[in-house]
Amino acid sequence: MAGFVDIEDVELTYRGENGGVLALQGTSLSVGKGEFAAVVGPSGCGKSTLMKLVTGLVRPQRGRVAVEGAVVDGPLKIAGMAFQNPTLLPWRRTIDNVLLPMEIVEPHRGRFRAEHARYKTMAEELLATVGLGGFGDRYPWELSGGMQQRASLCRALIHQPALLMLDEPFAALDAFTREELWCVLRDLWEKHRFTVILVTHDLREAVFLADTIHVMSARPGRIVTTRRIDLARPRELSVCYEPAFVDIVHELRDQIATVRRQ
Amino acid sequence: MISERQWERIAPWAFTAASILLWELACRLFRVDPFVLPAPSAIAEAFVIYWRPILRNSAVTLWTTLVGFGIAVVFGLVCGIVVGWSRFIYSGLYPVMVGFNSIPKVAVVPILIIWFGIGEVPAILTAFLISFFPIVVNVATGIATTEPELEDVLRALGAKKLDIMLKVGIPRSQPYFFGSLKVAITLAFVGAVVSETVGANAGIGHLMLQAGSNFQMPLVFAGLVALAIEGIVMYAIFAYFESRVVHWAFRSGRNAAA
Numbered sequence A: 001m002a003g004f005v006d007i008e009d010v011e012l013t014y015r016g017e018n019g020g021v022l023a024l025q026g027t028s029l030s031v032g033k034g035e036f037a038a039v040v041g042p043s044g045c046g047k048s049t050l051m052k053l054v055t056g057l058v059r060p061q062r063g064r065v066a067v068e069g070a071v072v073d074g075p076l077k078i079a080g081m082a083f084q085n086p087t088l089l090p091w092r093r094t095i096d097n098v099l100l101p102m103e104i105v106e107p108h109r110g111r112f113r114a115e116h117a118r119y120k121t122m123a124e125e126l127l128a129t130v131g132l133g134g135f136g137d138r139y140p141w142e143l144s145g146g147m148q149q150r151a152s153l154c155r156a157l158i159h160q161p162a163l164l165m166l167d168e169p170f171a172a173l174d175a176f177t178r179e180e181l182w183c184v185l186r187d188l189w190e191k192h193r194f195t196v197i198l199v200t201h202d203l204r205e206a207v208f209l210a211d212t213i214h215v216m217s218a219r220p221g222r223i224v225t226t227r228r229i230d231l232a233r234p235r236e237l238s239v240c241y242e243p244a245f246v247d248i249v250h251e252l253r254d255q256i257a258t259v260r261r262q
Numbered sequence B: 001m002i003s004e005r006q007w008e009r010i011a012p013w014a015f016t017a018a019s020i021l022l023w024e025l026a027c028r029l030f031r032v033d034p035f036v037l038p039a040p041s042a043i044a045e046a047f048v049i050y051w052r053p054i055l056r057n058s059a060v061t062l063w064t065t066l067v068g069f070g071i072a073v074v075f076g077l078v079c080g081i082v083v084g085w086s087r088f089i090y091s092g093l094y095p096v097m098v099g100f101n102s103i104p105k106v107a108v109v110p111i112l113i114i115w116f117g118i119g120e121v122p123a124i125l126t127a128f129l130i131s132f133f134p135i136v137v138n139v140a141t142g143i144a145t146t147e148p149e150l151e152d153v154l155r156a157l158g159a160k161k162l163d164i165m166l167k168v169g170i171p172r173s174q175p176y177f178f179g180s181l182k183v184a185i186t187l188a189f190v191g192a193v194v195s196e197t198v199g200a201n202a203g204i205g206h207l208m209l210q211a212g213s214n215f216q217m218p219l220v221f222a223g224l225v226a227l228a229i230e231g232i233v234m235y236a237i238f239a240y241f242e243s244r245v246v247h248w249a250f251r252s253g254r255n256a257a258a
C-alpha cells in the first residue's frame, strides 16, 4: 500500500562512545495523504527519531523511507515542524518568526522581498486564526508559553506544507490551554487537510485529534498496533467524555502498559 | 528626605568620596611617607602640574589599546564564526585555543619587543593577543549552542548551513559577542599598559615607569588614576553599547556568558 508517508522495515542505530544505541528496528508505518496520524509509545522508544527519519534529518541504516512516492535521501524541504519547546527567535517579532520559513522555502524565498506586504497579511491572518490577532508586533518573550506555542504552530504552517510533523507540541502546557490548542489544530487541519504526524504522550490528545494511532514498542521501537479512530468529525471537546472515546483511551492505555512490561 | 532608591544611586559616589577622604586623613594623621603612599591631595597636585604629559601619554595608551582591540574584534568575529560553523572545527580548535590562552601574555612581550623593537607595535600586538581570545570563544559558543530543534525545523524546510548561520547562528551570538567586548576592551587595555612598562617610549605605562625611577611617587599614582579613569570609561561605553544593541537578550532573560 503506497501512502503519502511510507516507512518500510527501517533500522537505525545511533553511534555513541559506549557502543551504539539501537533506536528503531523493523519499524514500518504508512500514513495516507491528508491523514492525521498519531504516534504514541513509552519514553525513549524512538518517536522523535521516527520524526527525523521522515523529514530526512537522519538516514536509516536499513529499510526505506518515502514521502509522496519519492525515497527520502536528504532533508525534505517542505515539512513544517513544531516541538515541545517553541524555539522562537527572541530577536524577531512574532510575525517575523512566523515568516521565517518564507525566507527559506522556494518559491517564497525569491519573492519574499517583493511581496513582503502580502506575506505579512498572510501571517497576520494565520495568527488571528490561532487567537493571536494583534500580537504580531510583540516579541516572543512578551507572550505566554501557550501563546508562544501557537506562534510556533503558525511558523510550521505558514508555507502551507503538505506534511506537518509535531513532536509533543502541547506537552509543556496546562490542561486548559492544551485543550484549546487541540481545537486550534483541529480547525486548521479541517480547513487545509495537510498530512499530520503527531507524537504525543497524551492518549486523549491522540484519540481526539487523530484518524489513526500507531502504538510503538519499547526501544528498539517498532509499531506494534495501529488503531483507527472512527469517531465522527468534526469532533467537539465533549466527545472526550463519551463512552466510545473513553473505551478507546482505556484500550490504548492497556496496550501501552503491556508494551512497557515486555 | 532621601528615599532608599536615591540612596542606592548615590551610594557608589558616596563610598568613593568617603574612601578618598579616609585615605587623605590616614596619610595626614599617621604622617605616611609620601614616597610610600602619597595623599590624594598630592596626587591631585601632580595631575595639575603634569596634566600635559599625562594627557599625551594617555592618548598613546588609548590609541594602542583601541588599535589592538579593533584588530581583535575583526579577527575574533571571523574566527569565532569559522570555529562555530562546524562541530568538527569547534572540537578540534577549542583545546588548541584554550592552550594558547593559558600562556601568560606578559611572557610574550619580550619576544614581541625583540621582533618589532621598542615602540607601539608590541603594545598593539599584546593588546590584540590578550583580547582576541574571549571574543572568539564567545562568538563560537553563541553559534555552537543553537538549539538542535531549531536547526531541525530549518533543515526540514531545506535550509542550507549558510541560511541557518545567517538567520540563527550569527544573530544568536550577538549577546555573547557584545558581552565579550566589555571584557576584551579591559583586557586589551591591560595588555597595552603591560607592554608599555616593559619596553616603550610613550604611554601611561612608560610614564609611570619613568616617574617611578625618578622617585616621583605622586606622578606614578596620578598615572594609575588616569588608567583607572580610562579603563572605567571604556568598560562603561561597551557595557552601555551591549545593553542597547541586544536589548532582547536582556529582556528575554537569556544573558550572554561574559
Ligand SMILES: Nc1ncnc2c1ncn2[C@@H]1O[C@H](COP(=O)(O)OP(=O)(O)OP(=O)(O)O)[C@@H](O)[C@H]1O
Residues within 6 Å of the ligand: A014, A015, A016, A021, A022, A023, A042, A043, A044, A045, A046, A047, A048, A049, A050, A219
Ligand atoms: N543524537 C542521539 N545520539 C545518540 N542516541 C540518541 C540520540 N537521539 C536519541 N538517541 C537515543 O535513541 C533512543 C530513542 O530516542 P528518541 O528521542 O527518538 O525517543 P522518544 O521516543 O522521542 O523519547 P521521548 O518520548 O522521551 O521524547 C533513546 O534511547 C536515545 O537515548
Ligand SMILES: [Mg+2]
Residues within 6 Å of the ligand: A047, A048, A049, A167
Ligand atoms: Mg521525543
